[in-house]
Amino acid sequence: MPEVVAYIGLGSNLENPQMQVESAIDELAGLPETALRSRSSLYRSAPMGPQDQPDFVNAVACLETTLPPQALLQGLQAIEQRHGRVRAQHWGPRTLDLDILLYGQYMIDTEQLKIPHPGIAQRNFVLYPLAEIDSRLDIPGMGKVQELLAQRSAAGLTRLEQTPGAAQ
Ligand code: ROI
Numbered sequence: 001m002p003e004v005v006a007y008i009g010l011g012s013n014l015e016n017p018q019m020q021v022e023s024a025i026d027e028l029a030g031l032p033e034t035a036l037r038s039r040s041s042l043y044r045s046a047p048m049g050p051q052d053q054p055d056f057v058n059a060v061a062c063l064e065t066t067l068p069p070q071a072l073l074q075g076l077q078a079i080e081q082r083h084g085r086v087r088a089q090h091w092g093p094r095t096l097d098l099d100i101l102l103y104g105q106y107m108i109d110t111e112q113l114k115i116p117h118p119g120i121a122q123r124n125f126v127l128y129p130l131a132e133i134d135s136r137l138d139i140p141g142m143g144k145v146q147e148l149l150a151q152r153s154a155a156g157l158t159r160l161e162q163t164p165g166a167a168q
Pocket of ligand 1: 010012045046047048049058090091092093097125
C-alpha cells in the first residue's frame with residue numbers, strides 16, 4: 001500500500017472529554033504503519049442531535065499511513081473499545097468517537113465505510129479543525145474545506161486554550 005494522508009475526526013462528551021481526545025490522538029500515533037503528521041486544537045461544541053447531553057470536545061488528526069482503509073477502521077474501533085465506548089443511544093453521548101473523514105483522495109462507499117465521511121459539510125466541529133490543519137484541502141465530491149466552511153457558522157463552537165502543561 002502506498003503512503004496515504006488520512007484525516008480522523010475525534011469526538012467525546014463523557015468522562016473527561018479533553019483527556020479522552022488527547023489520549024486518543026496519542027494512540028492514533030501508535031497505530032502500526034502510521035505516523036501522526038499534525039493535529040488541530042481541541043474545540044468545545046454544542047451537541048448536534050439530541051440536546052439533552054453534554055457539550056462535545058472535538059478535534060481532527062492528520063495521519064500518514066500505509067494501512068488500507070479497512071485496517072485503519074479496525075485500528076480506530078480498537079481504540080474506541082479501549083476507551084469504553086458502548087453504542088447505546090443513536091446520536092447519544094459517547095466516551096470516544098473516531099471517524100475516518102478522508103483517506104487520500106479516495107472515495108469509498110460500502111456498508112462499513114463511507115469516505116469522505118458524509119457528514120463533513122454539515123459539521124462545523126469537523127470543518128473548523130480541518131481548516132486549521134489545511135484550509136486548501138479538497139474533499140472529493142464536496143469541494144474545498146475553505147468554501148464549505150464559509151457556508152457554516154461557528155455557532156456553538158469554541159476553540160479551547162492549550163491545557164497548561166500539555167506537550168506542544
Ligand atoms: N455533536 C458534536 N458537537 N460533536 C460530535 O462529535 C458529535 N458526534 C455525534 C453526535 C451525537 C451526532 N453529535 C455530535 O455522534
